[in-house]
Amino acid sequence: MMGLNRSSSGNIIAELTAAGFVREVQDDATKQSGYTRAGRPGILLELSAEAAFFLGAEVGVEHITTVEIDLAANIVRSTIEPFDARSVPVEEAIRRAVAQAFRDVPQHKLGLCEGFGLSAPAQMDGNGHVSIGPILGWRDVDLNELTRAALPIDVPVLAENDANAFAIGATYTQADARSGVTMFMVIESGVGGGIAIDGKLFRGGRGLAGEVGHLKVPDREERNLEQAIGLGRIMDKYRSSTGRADVRLVDFLGDVRDRVPAAIVIAEDWARMLAFAIVQVSRLIDPDRIVLGGSLAELYPLVAARVAAHIRELQAPTFPIPDIVLNESAAYGSALGAACMMHQRFLSLNNERFADDPSEGNASTS
Amino acid sequence: MMGLNRSSSGNIIAELTAAGFVREVQDDATKQSGYTRAGRPGILLELSAEAAFFLGAEVGVEHITTVEIDLAANIVRSTIEPFDARSVPVEEAIRRAVAQAFRDVPQHKLGLCEGFGLSAPAQMDGNGHVSIGPILGWRDVDLNELTRAALPIDVPVLAENDANAFAIGATYTQADARSGVTMFMVIESGVGGGIAIDGKLFRGGRGLAGEVGHLKVPDREERNLEQAIGLGRIMDKYRSSTGRADVRLVDFLGDVRDRVPAAIVIAEDWARMLAFAIVQVSRLIDPDRIVLGGSLAELYPLVAARVAAHIRELQAPTFPIPDIVLNESAAYGSALGAACMMHQRFLSLNNERFADDPSEGNASTS
DNA sequence: AACAATATGTTGCTTTAAGATACAAATTAG
DNA sequence: CTAATTTGTATCTTAAAGCAACATATTGTT
Numbered sequence: 001m002m003g004l005n006r007s008s009s010g011n012i013i014a015e016l017t018a019a020g021f022v023r024e025v026q027d028d029a030t031k032q033s034g035y036t037r038a039g040r041p042g043i044l045l046e047l048s049a050e051a052a053f054f055l056g057a058e059v060g061v062e063h064i065t066t067v068e069i070d071l072a073a074n075i076v077r078s079t080i081e082p083f084d085a086r087s088v089p090v091e092e093a094i095r096r097a098v099a100q101a102f103r104d105v106p107q108h109k110l111g112l113c114e115g116f117g118l119s120a121p122a123q124m125d126g127n128g129h130v131s132i133g134p135i136l137g138w139r140d141v142d143l144n145e146l147t148r149a150a151l152p153i154d155v156p157v158l159a160e161n162d163a164n165a166f167a168i169g170a171t172y173t174q175a176d177a178r179s180g181v182t183m184f185m186v187i188e189s190g191v192g193g194g195i196a197i198d199g200k201l202f203r204g205g206r207g208l209a210g211e212v213g214h215l216k217v218p219d220r221e222e223r224n225l226e227q228a229i230g231l232g233r234i235m236d237k238y239r240s241s242t243g244r245a246d247v248r249l250v251d252f253l254g255d256v257r258d259r260v261p262a263a264i265v266i267a268e269d270w271a272r273m274l275a276f277a278i279v280q281v282s283r284l285i286d287p288d289r290i291v292l293g294g295s296l297a298e299l300y301p302l303v304a305a306r307v308a309a310h311i312r313e314l315q316a317p318t319f320p321i322p323d324i325v326l327n328e329s330a331a332y333g334s335a336l337g338a339a340c341m342m343h344q345r346f347l348s349l350n351n352e353r354f355a356d357d358p359s360e361g362n363a364s365t366s
Numbered sequence: 367m368m369g370l371n372r373s374s375s376g377n378i379i380a381e382l383t384a385a386g387f388v389r390e391v392q393d394d395a396t397k398q399s400g401y402t403r404a405g406r407p408g409i410l411l412e413l414s415a416e417a418a419f420f421l422g423a424e425v426g427v428e429h430i431t432t433v434e435i436d437l438a439a440n441i442v443r444s445t446i447e448p449f450d451a452r453s454v455p456v457e458e459a460i461r462r463a464v465a466q467a468f469r470d471v472p473q474h475k476l477g478l479c480e481g482f483g484l485s486a487p488a489q490m491d492g493n494g495h496v497s498i499g500p501i502l503g504w505r506d507v508d509l510n511e512l513t514r515a516a517l518p519i520d521v522p523v524l525a526e527n528d529a530n531a532f533a534i535g536a537t538y539t540q541a542d543a544r545s546g547v548t549m550f551m552v553i554e555s556g557v558g559g560g561i562a563i564d565g566k567l568f569r570g571g572r573g574l575a576g577e578v579g580h581l582k583v584p585d586r587e588e589r590n591l592e593q594a595i596g597l598g599r600i601m602d603k604y605r606s607s608t609g610r611a612d613v614r615l616v617d618f619l620g621d622v623r624d625r626v627p628a629a630i631v632i633a634e635d636w637a638r639m640l641a642f643a644i645v646q647v648s649r650l651i652d653p654d655r656i657v658l659g660g661s662l663a664e665l666y667p668l669v670a671a672r673v674a675a676h677i678r679e680l681q682a683p684t685f686p687i688p689d690i691v692l693n694e695s696a697a698y699g700s701a702l703g704a705a706c707m708m709h710q711r712f713l714s715l716n717n718e719r720f721a722d723d724p725s726e727g728n729a730s731t732s
Numbered sequence: 733a734a735c736a737a738t739a740t741g742t743t744g745c746t747t748t749a750a751g752a753t754a755c756a757a758a759t760t761a762g
Numbered sequence: 763c764t765a766a767t768t769t770g771t772a773t774c775t776t777a778a779a780g781c782a783a784c785a786t787a788t789t790g791t792t
Contacts, residue, residue, distance in 0.1 A: 004779080004780090005779065005780050005781080006740075006741075006742095006780095007741090007742075007743085007779080007780070007781080007782095008778075008779050008780065010740095010741065010742070011778085011779085012778095036788080036789070037738085037739080037788085037789075038737065038738045038739070038788065038789040038790065039737085039738040039739025039740065039787080039788060039789075040738080040739050040740040040741075040786060040787035040788055041739080041740075041787070041788060042739080042740055042741085043740085043741080123684075132684055134684060180571055181570055181571045181575075195650075195651075197568075202563075202651075203652075204547055204651050204652025204653065205546055205547045205652050205653055205654035205655075205686075205688065206652055206654075206686050207652070208648075208649075208652040208685075208686070209547075209650065209651050209652040210650065210651075211649050211650075211652070212649065212650065214649050214682075214685075215646060215649050215650070216584065216642065216645070216646065216680070218582065218584055218588070222584070276582065279582070280581060280582065280646060280650075281650060282574075283574075283577050283578065283580050283581050284561075284575065284576065284577075284578065284581070284646075284647060284650050284651060285561075285568075285570050285575050285576075285650060285651060286569075286570025286571050286572055286573070286574040286575040286577070287570065287571055288571035288572075289571075314582065315580075316580075318489075318498055318500055319574075319580075320571075320572050320574070322571065370750080370751090371750065371751050371752080372751095372769075372770080372771090373750080373751070373752080373753095373770090373771075373772090374749075374750050374751065376769095376770065376771065377749085377750085377771095378749095380771095402759080402760070403759085403760075403767085403768080404759065404760040404761070404766065404767045404768070405758080405759060405760075405766085405767040405768025405769065406757060406758035406759050406767080406768050406769040406770075407758070407759060407768080407769075408768080408769055408770085409769085409770080
């Protein structure tokens with residue numbers, strides 16, 4: 001795949017093995033699988049998952065979520081704690097996030113940390129600079145710098161918008177998003193989004209690419225997508241149609257599943273608006289696939305045929321329709337993505353960790 | 367910029383100079399410019415523009431356009447000829463395009479051709495394969511292969527959708543499009559578009575990214591952008607408002623300039639729809655700038671303030687608004703882009719021309 | 733069981749692109 | 763005229779990758 005010669009790759013692997021990042025697989029799986037072939041069998045390799053770890057933290061409006069992943073990008077640990085971000089200054093929020101992320105990391109493992117990613121609901125540039133973050137009341141702060149100051153060790157740091165971080169995380173859990181163009185849509189009370197091109201986040205000019213929630217949809221009241229298909233609207237409608245005040249999403253989904261007419265009307269409307277958004281997105285970025293996440297994504301399988309029908313209505317028949325798939329997005333998705341950013345960076349060619357001295361050097365955290 | 371050492375770059379330049387692609391500038395411009403500085407002055411270099419050339423051809427519905435550019439991407443020659451693409455098979459159309467492009471190339475210059483780009487109004491994959499091209503009635507054709515077969519010499523070949531090719535060409539004429547995210551919109555009878563990221567075309571999953579013309583706009587009759595702001599609608603409205611049948615675009619633009627009320631009403635509507643499209647685009651790909659081309663783009667400067675006002679109405683005030691600039695797109699823009707594709711390819715790192723033997727070798731045309 | 737065919741790992745050597753160093757050359761400033 | 767500064771270039775060094783040959787481990791065939 002990389003076009004490397006056998007001996008070249010052998011040398012590189014020897015280096016990585018010596019450094020402890022890679023090891024030979026002991027229980028030989030080739031013998032278990034039936035398929036064999038003439039010739040000396042190759043040595044199977046695996047990442048030494050425990051050789052390094054990465055931390056991600058999401059500072060939300062009401063909680064801080066943290067995730068630790070290992071070198072193989074497995075989730076090692078994850079925490080969620082309530083937190084009122086608006087009541088404390090940025091510095092304190094970040095301090096809390098860092099403390100929560102490092103809390104269960106034993107002292108002797110600290111040196112294996114190779115990156116800390118921060119995710120927050122704010123628009124920022126590629127260097128973590130936030131001009132105005134209305135949601136948390138932040139103004140002109142340098143998140144990278146603040147995070148670096150709060151960290152107990154000197155490791156690379158990156159801050160990213162929460163929706164973008166989520167998209168990065170989703171490229172890890174969604175295997176097919178490693179290539180091609182993928183549009184992620186997370187449907188909760190808001191509708192967030194991100195775009196990945198060949199497994200790498202597409203930020204756009206100012207880090208706002210994929211913010212699909214504010215797309216205008218055809219609606220008498222000039223709603224945007226978030227207002228039209230978000231949890232709030234659906235539950236409002238369901239509440240007034242049932243007359244009950246204590247309705248939950250599962251009840252609504254159950255009614256749609258049971259084909260209760262009032263629920264179907266709401267779902268049909270939802271499908272139409274979603275189809276509209278998908279068509280708009282397709283026209284502009286022509287994604288290979290659209291990945292739906294968030295709690296309301298569970299509605300999609302129930303009305304997939306309706307969404308497809310509405311799409312066909314809106315599109316010329318020759319126009320390609322992207323695959324639409326579900327991603328069971330977990331609550332820690334954005335923190336996971338923040339950790340994955342650092343994992344991606346660690347494994348990328350411009351990792352400065354190995355640039356000069358292969359012995360223990362300090363990673364530059366620019 | 368490239369992080370190369372002085373001696374390394376010197377070696378590379380020596381090679382390029384020996385090969386005739388680069389030469390030292392003779393009339394020393396440093397002496398003319400007032401600014402000087404201590405130290406031995408550097409040797410100024412320039413591309414030997416005549417060392418190579420690239421051809422681009424656009425097979426349109428009613429014409430074939432060709433462009434020749436040199437190594438410095440200067441336009442050397444350009445031709446337009448009427449042609450009824452629908453009346454002949456693909457092979458013939460391509461043969462004609464190739465013939466027209468090579469017609470004025472003298473025999474002894476043939477060897478300097480380093481690429482042929484083809485542009486056509488059809489959706490194709492990255493290898494020039496068209497499944498269905500309804501506009502020209504093409505079906506399951508391999509444009510790269512057909513073009514290669516029609517060429518008098520063996521040079522690299524690439525086919526690309528006309529709107530995408532246009533965007534590539536525009537990155538050459540629009541200097542600021544070399545970095546960041548640029549959205550091109552060409553407003554004629556249709557509205558075409560393309561997206562460039564850091565000067566490179568973003569094709570999307572199937573080469574349709576940026577096809578902004580079919581975006582839905584908020585309109586009682588559910589029009590798409592093309593129907594709403596294209597030349598057809600504007601002229602229709604202007605025709606019925608003036609009562610004259612022979613109106614031309616310049617008349618309309620003159621009336622808008624003169625603030626004739628009936629024209630202003632039409633222009634205001636145009637501005638509103640354009641603003642809507644720009645907002646939608648911004649939400650999805652967050653471009654640094656939007657470049658308007660096509661004959662109707664001339665209307666923009668007259669209503670720029672109105673477009674800005676409508677955008678502000680639709681957007682939250684914190685949301686960044688991309689720069690909107692004009693590009694006087696010429697009739698040969700798509701053919702130019704096809705030629706520029708080859709130029710870009712020639713100058714790119716994965717140019718196979720120089721991969722093995724620095725002496726005259728055949729370029730692989732995969 | 734022996735041997736051919738096949739594929740992989742490994743070792744030593746070669747190639748090549750880039751960098752380092754030193755020095756010559758060309759300029760400005762004083 | 764000299765010092766300071768900057769660039770060009772020749773020579774050497776370094777490092778990454780490839781090449782070639784051979785050892786090794788496996789399947790298939792006689």
